[in-house]
Amino acid sequence: MSTDTDTTDPIRIAFMCVQNAGRSQMSTAFAERERRRRGLEQRIEILTGGTDPADAVHDEVVRVMDEVGLDLSERKPREITVEELNSCDYVATMGCSTLDVGDVDDGVDVRDWALTDPDGKELEDVREIRDEIERTVAALFDDIESSA
Template identity: 65%
Template sequence: MRVAFVCVQNAGRSQMATAFAERERRERGVEEQIEVVTGGTQPADHVHEEVVGVMEEVGFDLADRTPREVTFEELQSVDYVVTMGCSAESVCPASWSGENRDWDLDDPDGRDPQEVREIRDTIEARVSALFDELLAETATATTTDERTD
């Protein structure tokens, strides 16, 4: 299963979501089951400083991450495309092969640390809930497959 976290700049919300998703994969032991993709339609030069700061507070080092462009081809092969509230402008949702969800989050760029922490904590909770859902879905599919064998 492939999940993409997409934003315009790939410098804030989608970077936080990706970091939390990578942790969820590792802690739940599903690195082989769930692939995480991230990118932006117009990537920035670097991850926003305020994002780097609040993520360091919870044990993540995003200072060396570089925003990247997400391609149409990548999005063709994902099961879930999660946009962060920025409507991933130049990529048409109708062309995404998977389900699209928009989390409608405020942009942390230029916000004070407390506001960025609130955005971070919301993203962390949503990523955890998404993994609960994905793993429940995978378990249901596996049980159904076993019954038909």
């Protein structure tokens, strides 16, 4: 008989946009770091994807994330399905989503972060977007912990 009394399902978070090559990838990397820092590896699952994925993460995104010690060079944009989104507790869209919120179940907390697209922007602008994402991800984790 198991002595583990924690039978609670993990909290699932999805970060999505159209290309899954910029904002959602940065959000995912910061969420993975935040999950590790807070010791929530067993409690939080993280998904990412796009509705029309690009071939690769944007070069400027890889560069500015490397500046803060997060390597996105091997990440591959992927498609995310409505079924995956419906399996989540939280879905963060980046302000660019083609997601029809009506497609997602009522029990999913959908948040549109309305972030500027970093694709093709100057590095200083991408750094500002990165820093905003870092703060927003930390605030999401604060919300999750306070409601748990």
